[in-house]
Amino acid sequence: MADCIFCKIVAREIPGEIVYEDDETLAFKDINPQAPVHILVITKKHLASLAEVGEADKGLLGHINLVISRLAREKGISEKGYRVVVNTGAEGGQTVPHLHFHLLGGRSFKWPPG
Numbered sequence: 814m815a816d817c818i819f820c821k822i823v824a825r826e827i828p829g830e831i832v833y834e835d836d837e838t839l840a841f842k843d844i845n846p847q848a849p850v851h852i853l854v855i856t857k858k859h860l861a862s863l864a865e866v867g868e869a870d871k872g873l874l875g876h877i878n879l880v881i882s883r884l885a886r887e888k889g890i891s892e893k894g895y896r897v898v899v900n901t902g903a904e905g906g907q908t909v910p911h912l913h914f915h916l917l918g919g920r921s922f923k924w925p926p927g
């Protein structure tokens with residue numbers, strides 16, 4: 814999608830510190846990390862947010878969660894624990910309108926979130 818920064822990272826039009834890629838997903842380091850491990854895992858398909866997904870995206874959403882689980886193991890944060898965040902819409906704190914999963918780890922997180 815034109816003018817979407819995450820689509821541009823997928824297309825290699827702007828740089829990203831890519832840590833994983835397959836046919837359906839891309840994972841890269843967050844430019845403003847909030848934890849020692851902060852990776853964004855995105856669908857290559859442009860979906861604006863979790864509010865936009867449908868039945869047709871069921872397989873993709875299952876796949877992306879497996880990718881996240883595997884990345885967490887590879888990054889050494891699986892045993893101690895980690896947090897996966899999908900900010901959705903204005904009140905959810907979403908700033909980039911392309912579906913992305915934050916994988917955060919390497920420190921303790923509080924609950925409830927701010």
Ligand code: AMP
Pocket residue numbers: 818829841842843844845846853899900906907908909910
């Ligand atoms: P959200 O607020 O949930 O929409 O998250 C957007 C995230 O994208 C933020 O954590 C930003 O730091 C991150 N971000 C924005 N632009 C880039 C970029 N060019 N490369 C990597 N991360 C980015």
Ligand code: ZN
Pocket residue numbers: 814817818819820821858859860910911
């Ligand atoms: Zn996009």
